[in-house]
Amino acid sequence: MTTPGSTTTAKVRKDLAAGFDVAKARQDFPILREKVQGKPLVYFDNAATSQKPQVVIDTVHEFLATYNSNIHRGVHQLSERGTEAYEQSRKKVQRFINAAESREVIFVRGTTEAINLVANSYGRQHIRAGDEIVISAMEHHSNIVPWQILCEQTGAVLRVMPISDAGEMLIDKYEKLLTSRTRLVAVVHVSNALGTINPVHEIIRLARRQGVPVLVDGAQAVPHLKVDVHELDCDFYAFSGHKVFGPTGIGVLYGKAELLEAMPPYQGGGDMIKSVSFEKTVYNDLPYKFEAGTPHIAGVIGLGAAIDYVNGVGLDRIATYEHGLLEYATEALSAIPSIRIIGTAEEKVSLISFVLDGVHAHDVGTILDHDGVAIRAGHHCTMPLMQRFGVPATARASLAFYNTKEEIDVLVRAIHKAIEMFG
Ligand code: 7TS
Numbered sequence: 001m002t003t004p005g006s007t008t009t010a011k012v013r014k015d016l017a018a019g020f021d022v023a024k025a026r027q028d029f030p031i032l033r034e035k036v037q038g039k040p041l042v043y044f045d046n047a048a049t050s051q052k053p054q055v056v057i058d059t060v061h062e063f064l065a066t067y068n069s070n071i072h073r074g075v076h077q078l079s080e081r082g083t084e085a086y087e088q089s090r091k092k093v094q095r096f097i098n099a100a101e102s103r104e105v106i107f108v109r110g111t112t113e114a115i116n117l118v119a120n121s122y123g124r125q126h127i128r129a130g131d132e133i134v135i136s137a138m139e140h141h142s143n144i145v146p147w148q149i150l151c152e153q154t155g156a157v158l159r160v161m162p163i164s165d166a167g168e169m170l171i172d173k174y175e176k177l178l179t180s181r182t183r184l185v186a187v188v189h190v191s192n193a194l195g196t197i198n199p200v201h202e203i204i205r206l207a208r209r210q211g212v213p214v215l216v217d218g219a220q221a222v223p224h225l226k227v228d229v230h231e232l233d234c235d236f237y238a239f240s241g242h243k244v245f246g247p248t249g250i251g252v253l254y255g256k257a258e259l260l261e262a263m264p265p266y267q268g269g270g271d272m273i274k275s276v277s278f279e280k281t282v283y284n285d286l287p288y289k290f291e292a293g294t295p296h297i298a299g300v301i302g303l304g305a306a307i308d309y310v311n312g313v314g315l316d317r318i319a320t321y322e323h324g325l326l327e328y329a330t331e332a333l334s335a336i337p338s339i340r341i342i343g344t345a346e347e348k349v350s351l352i353s354f355v356l357d358g359v360h361a362h363d364v365g366t367i368l369d370h371d372g373v374a375i376r377a378g379h380h381c382t383m384p385l386m387q388r389f390g391v392p393a394t395a396r397a398s399l400a401f402y403n404t405k406e407e408i409d410v411l412v413r414a415i416h417k418a419i420e421m422f423g
Pocket of ligand 1: 109110193380381
């Protein structure tokens with residue numbers, strides 16, 4: 001790729017002018033120096049999982065190599081250091097999403113577990129037969145199935161907000177779904193299959209008017225946008241560490257303290273108790289009440305390093321740069337005659353889902369892989385959304401701030417190859 005100072009192109013100069021040096025950012029990610037099929041890796045599967053900067057890799061390594069220990073229980077040096085680093089990460093997350101208190105940050109395995117926690121704990125406590133839960137037509141399975149399980153168990157009913165052909169939530173239809181029976185709204189902030197940035201602020205405001213709590217699935221939002229749970233005034237916010245340049249197996253459930261306080265534990269075991277006898281167990285305070293057993297300590301510490309890293313780059317700069325990538329990619333892909341872009345909302349992150357006439361998404365993925373281009377092909381765990389658009393699957397290129405316009409050119413050339421072979 002082009003590096004500043006060598007063959008600096010006009011495009012790179014523009015990016016630098018925007019205050020973001022992509023060549024420098026790329027140096028932070030060792031995997032971007034890898035070759036795939038003998039070609040430089042073009043990693044466009046960031047919505048599935050993003051790549052890790054060296055500092056995250058080093059931070060996890062340092063923990064495992066020099067102070068690996070269990071937390072919250074040892075009196076020895078290593079355990080104290082581990083506990084300190086673990087709790088520092090909680091504070092980093094708190095500041096990152098602007099939560100009022102660090103005890104509102106619960107470490108879980110990922111977005112999926114965060115939503116299941118709310119469904120199992122808050123849901124079983126508050127939701128009864130005939131009650132309604134509102135989701136949208138563009139939810140990831142992890143924000144559909146936990147609510148369906150809850151509905152099966154309680155006799156509650158799932159209601160689905162429809163979306164437009166562009167892939168935007170229909171807010172007027174949503175307003176009509178909010179009734180005296182609505183007990184919870186659970187919506188995705190940014191769609192993983194369309195890229196749509198949803199008006200969650202408005203969705204929350206309308207629900208709040210009726211006293212209905214709102215859970216936001218932020219899995220695809222936190223790597224691209226500045227998220228402020230205080231400003232959003234959401235009740236729950238879920239995200240995964242591995243999509244925001246941190247390790248897999250770690251994620252966050254943010255919840256308002258008063259809600260979390262009143263909720264029963266999700267899992268029982270060590271660390272989530274104050275005292276246990278066979279007659280009575282007294283549960284621990286927040287956040288520990290929801291963190292039973294030994295947590296993913298290395299993951300939490302690694303997530304803290306990822307957040308420091310993202311803050312260092314700056315989410316504003318990330319969003320500006322990625323917007324340029326989105327515009328460039330949208331224009332380049334739209335010029336391909338047999339392409340249909342699925343998801344053409346006004347507000348989008350740098351993600352493009354598409355189908356090609358007569359070429360199955362999986363074949364597109366395979367041909368692209370031969371050129372070192374990693375995309376995802378399939379239903380993206382959004383089968384009802386695929387049905388909504390009348391397609392079995394899409395090919396999806398999801399870009400991060402370390403991607404470049406030159407890489408988009410490689411993608412376009414590879415798509416032309418796929419059309420020649422299959423189209
Ligand atoms: N919600 C959204 C919007 C997602 O995109 C994903 C994962 C999840 C929830 C679940 O996150 P997890 O970390 O608990 O698995 N999305 C994708 C994807 O688009 N491709 O692979 C995983």
